[in-house]
Amino acid sequence: MAEVEWTEIKEPQDIKLVVADMDATLLDADGQIPAGFWPMLDRLNQKGVTFVPASGRQYQTLQQMFSRSVRPMSFIAENGNIVSLDGNVIETHTVSRDLVKQVIDICDKAAETGEYNIGLVVCGLNAAYIQRTDEEFIAEVSKYYAKVEPVNNLREVLDYVDEKFLKLAIFDFEPAEPMAKDLLAGIEQPYEYVLSGKHWADIMDSRVSKGDGVVVLQKALGVGVDETAVFGDYLNDVPMFEHARYSFAVANAHPQVRAAAAYIAPANTEEGVIRVVDRIVR
Incomplete structure (x- = not known):
């Protein structure tokens, strides 16, 4: 156009x-x-x-x-x-607990290898849940999430029976696009990742x-x-x-x-x- x-x-x-x-x-x-x-x-x-x-x-x-x-x-x-x-x-609109677990596993593996400097936010209807709590990551998360709940292990949130999960958001201290293409290529329909900013990739329902x-x-x-x-x-x-x-x-x-x-x-x-x-x- x-x-x-x-x-x-x-x-x-x-x-x-x-x-x-x-x-x-x-x-x-x-x-x-x-x-x-x-x-x-x-x-x-x-x-x-x-x-x-x-x-x-x-x-x-x-x-x-x-x-x-x-x-x-x-x-x-x-x-x-x-x-x-x-x-x-x-x-x-929500995502499944199976997807939440899959993305937690992906991010944990990337953190263990040191391949990417990333942090995951599990976005619930009641709060945003994080495991990484260093000041630099918290500063970025706080720009977008007013109600944040740190947990020792993000897998804990899978047992929150009253919580609905809307999406997952990954922050990369480097540009997010190469990381997303590498780590999230295996995400299957009806879910997909979208780049929501230079440093953010969201995993959510592809129909939304x-x-x-x-x-x-x-x-x-x-x-x-x-x-x-x-x-x-x-x-x-x-x-x-x-x-x-x-x-x-x-x-x-x-x-x-x-x-x-x-x-x-x-x-x-x-x-x-x-x-x-x-x-x-x-």
Whole structure:
């Protein structure tokens, strides 16, 4: 798809749903919510437009980050495995305990050999479970998971009968793509791995994506594709694009994401999401 700048949209549009990825899309260079976001959210609320952060982050983390909102917000969390509307979870997707065990075994073996400097997060509905507890790893996990529970051995969580497992997330201190191709090639359907960032690989149900979260919200809100705008920067954001007439890759996005989007927005460091929304929402 030929790249088209956001400024080619000359008139405000009848947008009812705006969905934006977080890291390197909505958030600034320091990973913070830009100051201009809150006035924009107020304007959208007044117009009856729903704004939805979409992220690989934990649901509890998103709730914490956006706790300043005067109204309950809607979220697409854990890369589409949790969808909430106005503060209520309306959709969840899980993975099997057999998959959890398989990935724990893979990561333990890699750690024993020293082949990769990685850490595993078992993402449950109630908490995120980790075994590795060094400061460097904890610092990375804490960026995305507000409710973290360290355990002596991750296999313990397999006995948590009341827990539902949403996905597994592997952090690599080096770029994650080579590690994922090497260690996770044996993951079988209906599961797959997706690169959710430069250093993160998620193992989850292959039938679930952020795009599915967009569809769930569209149905719940009675909103169509022509009334939806989405923003992203990385490969796990692309599934959202086919469900929105107005799909935007921020200027700093991965080349494949830029190619898939209908329009190019300013970079996250230039408050691209806010500038575009203020221009196109009627």
